Amino acid sequence: MKQIKRNASLIAASAVLLGLTLPVTASADTVTAAAEPLTWTKCQGPGLDPRQQCATVDVPMDYSDPDSRTIQIAISRIPSEKPSDRRGALLLIPGGPGGDSLADPSGKGQKLPQRVRDAYDLIGFAPRGMAPSTAVDCELDPADLSMTKRLPWPGPDGSVTENMATARRTAEACVRNGGELLRHISTANEARDLDRVRAALGEEKISAWGVSYGTYVGAVYSQLFPHRTDRVVLDSNNNPDPTRVTRNWLAAFEVGVEDNFPEFAKWAARADNPDRLARTAADVRPLFLRLADRLDRKPLPWPGANPPQLDGNALRQTMLTSLYDPDDYPALAKTIRAALKGTVPPAPEAPPESVLQNVAAVGVGTICNDVDWPDSAAHYQKGVDESRAEYPLTAGMPRGPMVCAAWPFQPKEPAVRVTGRGPSNILLVQNERDVATPLSGALKLRRALGDRAVMVTVNSTGHDAYLANGNACGDRTVSRFLATGERPDRDTYCA
Incomplete structure (x- = not known):
């Protein structure tokens, strides 16, 4: 999922039309007609590479009725830096749901090795609704935009009553x-939009680098349009189970935190650490649990935060967010140290409300339209109680009710089932310790893809592997594949 840390997206709710439609069975043949030439203009926004250009692509709002209303998808590009070596276009597929990659050709795209930047036009985009x-907007009450509302953290006693009320609201x-x-x-419609983008770019095939939720988008695209794929990198991978989709990703946090918290504990017990929390790593976990319990009972005022208190x-x-990247461990340690003294650190700066509203609405539309969620409070309460007992660090949240527990509509089509049918041109790269997309879920995507894929597991900690929190071995393997097409012969491990 894009880095909940980066744009806090996973929640909210959506809808309007009530009615049953037949499942859409898209194939690449539906979007191979010649596209209108794109009109490229200078991109607007701070910090962008002056070479980056922007355009829009018209796509059907409803793919079951392609002649109905159209919507626009904003795209960006930085052309190949060596046209004589150009292979094609590389889609930068963002995480989320609720993320975009419009600035990525100027940002993380510039971290790509020169031979990769020579081989591809780098293509960013804002998914439908973003x-x-x-764009879409649910006009939520600002209080419901807080992360402790959008993720279903239960009450101090484990009750999901307030979660269900938030879902309904x-x-x-x-x-x-x-x-x-x-x-x-929906994810399937985002994949269909990307094939319209491919056609508009004039590419017979397209390569992709999908991250977090973008790995699911990339896998779904590769399932719906297998003969339109060139080289596909899926980085920090989601479990593709079509019966659960985001429900599985939410549940994965309980395992992801357990995989990652020991690394934080070791760091927080180092003698040379100015933010040291305890004498030994074994002492950090009980310290955290005691403090969370104390704050459940007696929160501290936290001016500027949403809500304005530091409770459990x-x-x-804060712990969950900080485990995405070891560079953020100090933020968690400073919060813990301050709270132990009865004070609070400065509240983290939030994005503008308009951005949060947009992100929340796209998150709702995706998670609720991809798959049906149970609507029984008792169902969630049972799961939360079990999770709290087995995984106390996450206090039952990963099995709680998100907005879709109160969603009044059924998905318009079944979620796409990812299979091994198609060309063998996919490389998965996965950190061994990833709080948001744990290795256990990534292995399920690897199995689903069968002979289509090879997986590189990286001995590293954090979310996002390639050119981020991975290691040099993993980075070399991915860069070589993008530049030359060379993949390991079999699944491999980067120590």
Whole structure:
């Protein structure tokens, strides 16, 4: 999922149209007609490479009725830096749901080795619903934009009563304010949009680098349009189980935290650490649990935060966010040290409310339209109780009810089942310790893809592997594949 840390996306609610439609069975043949030439202009925004250009692509809002209303998908590119070596275009597929990659050709795309930048035009985009593409907004109450609301952290006693109330409130706001487009936001439709982008770029085939939730988008694209794929890198991989989709990704946090917290504990017990929390790594976990329990009972005022208090769930959310990247361990340690003294650190700066509203709405549309969620509070309460007993660090949140527990609509089509049918041109790269997309879930995507894929497991900690929190061996392996097509013969391990 994009880095909940980066744009806090996983939640909210959506909809408008009520009605049953037949499943859409898209194939590449539906979008191979000649596209209108793109009009490229200078991109707007701070910090962009002056070479980056922007354009828009028109796509059907409803792929079951391609002649109906169209919406726009905003795209960006930096052309190949050596046209004589150009192979094609490389889609930078963002995480989320609720992320975009419009700035990525100027950002992480410039971290790619020169031979990769020579081989490809780097292509970013804003998925359907994300501004500046045709955008959606649920107009949620600002209090419901907090991460401790959007993720289903239960009450101090483990109750999901307030979670269910938040789900109903969010769903009602999205149905009331979200517009027709919200009912047509889904992973499958994002994949179909990407094939329209491919066609508009004039590419017979397209390569991709998908990260986090983008690995699921990339896998679904590779399933729907296998003969339109060139070289595909899936980085920090989601379990593709079509019966659960985001429910599995949420549940994975309980395992991901257990995989990663020991690394934080070792760091937090180092004698040379100015933010040291305990004399031994074994002491850090009970210290954290005691503090969270204390803050459950007696929160500290936290001016500027949403909500304006540091309670147990705010501490747990800070922990979850900080485990995405070891560089963020000090933020968690400083919060713990301050709270132990009865004070608080400065509240983290939040994105503008308009951005949070847009991210939340796209998150709702995707997670609720991809797969049906149970609507029984008792179902979630049972799961939360079990999770709290087995995984106390996450306090039951990963099995709680998100907005889709109150979503009044059924998905318009079944989630795409990822299989091994298609060309063998996919490379998975996966950190061994990843809080958001744990190795256990990545292995399920690897099995689903069968002979289509090879997986590189990296002995590293954090979310995002390639050119981020991985290691030199993993980076070399991915770069070589993108530049030359050379993959390891079999699944391999990068120590």
